[in-house]
Amino acid sequence: MKYFQIILLVFLVASCKGESDSNVLSAKDIINKSIEISGGKNYRNSIIRFDFRDKAYVANREKREFSFLRLFKQNNDSIIDILDNSGFKRMVDKEFIMVEDSMAVKYTASVNSVHYFSVLPYGLNDKAVIKELLGEELIKGEAYYKIKVTFNEQGGGEDFEDVFVYWVNKQMLKTDYIAYSYNEDDGVGMRFREAYNERYINKLRFVDYNNYKSENTSIALFDLGKAFNENQLKLLSKIELKNVKVDLLYD
Numbered sequence: 240m241k242y243f244q245i246i247l248l249v250f251l252v253a254s255c256k257g258e259s260d261s262n263v264l265s266a267k268d269i270i271n272k273s274i275e276i277s278g279g280k281n282y283r284n285s286i287i288r289f290d291f292r293d294k295a296y297v298a299n300r301e302k303r304e305f306s307f308l309r310l311f312k313q314n315n316d317s318i319i320d321i322l323d324n325s326g327f328k329r330m331v332d333k334e335f336i337m338v339e340d341s342m343a344v345k346y347t348a349s350v351n352s353v354h355y356f357s358v359l360p361y362g363l364n365d366k367a368v369i370k371e372l373l374g375e376e377l378i379k380g381e382a383y384y385k386i387k388v389t390f391n392e393q394g395g396g397e398d399f400e401d402v403f404v405y406w407v408n409k410q411m412l413k414t415d416y417i418a419y420s421y422n423e424d425d426g427v428g429m430r431f432r433e434a435y436n437e438r439y440i441n442k443l444r445f446v447d448y449n450n451y452k453s454e455n456t457s458i459a460l461f462d463l464g465k466a467f468n469e470n471q472l473k474l475l476s477k478i479e480l481k482n483v484k485v486d487l488l489y490d
Contacts, residue, residue, distance in 0.1 A: 266370035266386045270405075272412045273360045278443035282361045284488040285443065290481040291353055298354050301488055307354045322350045357445070357480055360405065360414045367391045375409070376464050378416060382409040385464070406464060413437075413444070418463040429453060431463040431472055441485035448478040 264272075274282075287298040297308040306323040319330040327347045329338050338346065355362060363370065371387040383406040390401070406416035417432045431453070434446040451463075451472035458466050466472055 264372075264384070266372040266384075267364070269372070269384050269386060269407050269412070270360055270363045270370055273407050273414050274364060276412050276444070277360060277414075278358075278439075281442045281487055282358055286486040286488065287357070287443070287483070288485075289357065289445075289483040291357075291479070296353060296357070298357070307350050309350045309353070320346055320350050322347055356448075356478070358443070359417065360407075363388060363405075373404075373461065376406065378406060378464050378468055381415075383407060383415070383464075384409060385461075387461075402460060404461060404463070416464060416467070417448075418460055420460050429460050429463065430475075431467055432478065433467070436479075438483075440483050441487055443485050445480055445483050447480060449474055450476045450478050 282300060284301055285298075286300075287296075289296055294309055294311040297306075297310070299306045299308075304324055306321060308322075309320040311318055316331050317333070321328045321330070327338070327343045327350075329336055329346065362368075367390050369389045369391065371389075373385040373387050376383050376385045386405045386407060388403040388405060400422060402420045404418040405414050407414050413434075415434045417434075418429065420429045421427065429452070431451040432448040433451065434448055436447040438445055451467065452475045453463065453466055453472055455466075455471065458471070463472070
């Protein structure tokens, strides 16, 4: 009887552990759920228009085809930057012009960056994305999954070495905070973004961001959430999408 009780206890403990492990979400699971709550498959077949600062943007996604546009005026010229599956092109006053490779790389990164941030966390399930669950963290009294995101060199774009951290609300499974490091021609640094002004437009979630920086260079990227919690970050700017319009190609 004694040995039977021991075996039964071991079996129950193992069963409970197995059940607990099966309920643990992976970084991939969390991001996929966050994407689904934010609009999911509707992003894949949509036309999104918005204004950001002094420029207009249009994103056309249809299945695996995409075109990202940026439209603005410069020295009385009408400029349209186009980034699609075939690469980057620029039109000036309705005519295509030649763009040096070095400048095309910069324009590509600039156009892609705005469109990328506009629909986060959509895009974080691409093949080039590497996700790692770092654990959980409290920010402003709310519990968050803390996820590290990096990119494979192949398919990860020019800035594949950048590192991101996403804080996904455990209860709502929405991405409320983002931190990232960057290494660009004009320097290196880190940013921390706080989402606000959440709204759903034709089934897709959009937010604006308070954009913070740390003046203490000893604070690590992965500690920016804690630094924000302790009011150690300085508000640098606001990232606001205006006049957002969404057309779903397949409803």
